[in-house]
Amino acid sequence: MSAFRRTALCLASILLLLFGSMITASSAQAQQATFTNPLNGSGSDPWMTYHDGNYYLMTTTWTGPLTMKKAPTIAGLKNAAAVPVFTDFPADRDHYVWAPEFHFLNGPNGPRWYIYYSAGAAGIEDQRIHVAESAGTDPMGPYTYKGMIFGANNWWGIDGNVVTIDGSLYLLWSGVPGRWTGNDPSVYIVRLSDPWTVTGARTMISTPEYDWENVGTPMNEGPAALQHDGRTFVTYSASNCQTPDYRLGLLELTGSNPLDANAWTKDPEPVFERNDAAGVYGPAHNGFFKSPDGTEDWIVYHANDSATDGCGNTRNTRIQEFNWNPDGTPNFGTPVSTSTVLPVPSGESEPPSSRLQSYNFQDRYVRHADYDVRIDPAVSPAQDGRFRLVPGLANDGTGYVSFESVNFPGHYLRHSNYDMVLAPDNGTALFAQDATFRQVAGLADASWSSFQSYNFPTRYLRHDNYLLRIDPISDATGRADATFRVAS
Structure with a gap:
């Protein structure tokens, strides 16, 4: 290889590195909250x-x-x-x-x-x-x-x-x-x-x-x-x-x-x-x-x-x-x-969050909309369909979880008259119980998950006409409706 080509390749490599650094710096700057x-x-x-x-x-x-x-x-x-x-x-x-x-x-x-x-x-x-x-x-x-x-x-x-x-x-x-x-x-x-x-x-x-x-x-x-x-x-x-x-x-x-x-x-x-x-x-x-x-x-x-x-x-x-x-x-x-x-203050970062994917409607995900809870495709805004799975409010033992909204911190999925809603934590024992679920193997597929109500253990989180509620599960349709994947 000629000295000219070696020099040209060296210069090209340096330019690529500099350009890559500029892109990285620009991306980091763009992502600064x-x-x-x-x-x-x-x-x-x-x-x-x-x-x-x-x-x-x-x-x-x-x-x-x-x-x-x-x-x-x-x-x-x-x-x-x-x-x-x-x-x-x-x-x-x-x-x-x-x-x-x-x-x-x-x-x-x-x-x-x-x-x-x-x-x-x-x-x-x-x-x-x-x-x-x-x-x-x-x-x-x-x-x-x-x-x-x-x-x-x-x-x-x-x-x-x-x-x-x-x-x-x-x-x-x-x-x-x-x-x-x-x-x-x-x-x-x-x-x-x-x-x-x-x-x-x-x-x-x-x-x-x-x-x-x-x-x-x-x-x-x-x-x-x-x-x-x-x-x-x-x-x-x-x-x-x-x-x-x-x-x-x-x-x-x-x-x-x-x-x-x-x-x-x-x-x-x-x-x-x-x-x-x-x-x-x-x-x-x-x-x-x-x-x-x-x-x-x-x-x-x-x-x-x-x-x-x-x-x-x-x-x-x-x-x-x-x-x-x-x-x-x-x-x-x-x-x-x-x-x-x-x-924002230095060191601030968004903690991990998840989506809940429906087992029998796999293009649909759990989301809140005007504080109701349903499954929808193409959730927009995307944060309406993201939740933090935190230790259960009523029981923080192994397997118990509560679902905290990403874009409305302090608001959790809870059941009210068996229907699921997104509501602010009011500090009561009843709220904590209504918002706590035991994560178990999926009723329709053990590689997925189902969520058993803490205070109504015969009932599970499921969708019905796309709306979420807690119900007793007794047939194959109910088992499919009550099965979800915790997705990234």
């Missing part, structure tokens, strides 16, 4: 985390029950059902149910999730912080009530948040010296002897002092701890939430004793506030979470679309990534518009 805010139509005082493959989100419900959304992707979280996780609301704490947060802590019963929420009776003076504990390590609970966290102190307080500093657990909240009326809500801290019990005296570490903290009425509320590179920061919401100037301030623990007011340093300027050019007003009451791969820091907050919106259901939940300044302090940037397209 994106989203726009908000995450819901209405949702104030948000708290959010990523745990064990899923995002979890809670917002203010105003009354019981407390609900939680769960989904493996941001897109899924937008459609996810708000599932009741705590329903214990007697008359002395069934009003003004605000600002639920959930934290994974090592309590007396081992690692558990703890929900901190504000509630009282009929009047604002009754507001206190309450705690509920999970039965296990699932953020979705169930939860049991542990008590009013202030105990005999009976301090007024809202917006509880916890932080561990040098091995000790502390509660942050918005409180007042005495009665709420006539006092300026300020940020307090106290040590906890366990996740639901305060111990010792409280310390006020921030009170409204700057003009930007006094718009409408003086206010410091919604503290949220943020720790990075061995430093502890606390954001808080300043000014009245009825105004578009509701915004975030920042404290840093610059001393050694968190219970010493002089150990905290306040930034003299707000660190996150309205962005009129982007149409974002009152951005505050926030939390923080890590991206799925742990490489990015994200802020979750609520905001309004109009300067005239107030402190009610017009507020919705938004998220965006933030960074760190060279001096080690957080840089939250400015709140972005709802038209800004953002990349």
Whole structure:
């Protein structure tokens, strides 16, 4: 082979490699998932985390029950059902149910999730912080009530948040010296002897002092701890939430004793506030979470679309990534518009899902359509025909499954009067039973599958005139109708 041909072939190979790399990079870029805010139509005082493959989100419900959304992707979280996780609301704490947060802590019963929420009776003076504990390590609970966290102190307080500093657990909240009326809500801290019990005296570490903290009425509320590179920061919401100037301030623990007011340093300027050019007003009451791969820091907050919106259901939940300044302090940037397209948090991926193929109509697959369930050919949109086979809601033992919708996370296939529907999990035992099936060898072909109702074991999932239901099976037609392939 001549030197010329060798050179030409070498150049061609390099060009092919470069072209292939460009295609691969272009494909990866094209596949990068994106989203726009908000995450819901209405949702104030948000708290959010990523745990064990899923995002979890809670917002203010105003009354019981407390609900939680769960989904493996941001897109899924937008459609996810708000599932009741705590329903214990007697008359002395069934009003003004605000600002639920959930934290994974090592309590007396081992690692558990703890929900901190504000509630009282009929009047604002009754507001206190309450705690509920999970039965296990699932953020979705169930939860049991542990008590009013202030105990005999009976301090007024809202917006509880916890932080561990040098091995000790502390509660942050918005409180007042005495009665709420006539006092300026300020940020307090106290040590906890366990996740639901305060111990010792409280310390006020921030009170409204700057003009930007006094718009409408003086206010410091919604503290949220943020720790990075061995430093502890606390954001808080300043000014009245009825105004578009509701915004975030920042404290840093610059001393050694968190219970010493002089150990905290306040930034003299707000660190996150309205962005009129982007149409974002009152951005505050926030939390923080890590991206799925742990490489990015994200802020979750609520905001309004109009300067005239107030402190009610017009507020919705938004998220965006933030960074760190060279001096080690957080840089939250400015709140972005709802038209800004953002990349999803790093490391997010769609978990595996399956289709259910009919045995005797093999061009048809199970799908939901307007919450009914049927078998159809050429399912469109395709995600209507995809489900996650998750451990049975009523029995997570071997062989028991539930079918969770891919495009409506938190919605499951369940039977209702023997007909199959797609419905949001309402947290009840009946729902869990109706949505649980035992996967067995196919009644018409053992290499396929059939699904036996958990609470009606004489009945199986089958199609009838293309609609899905559960029925007793007694003949060859029924066996064929009740047989499916779990397909990719």
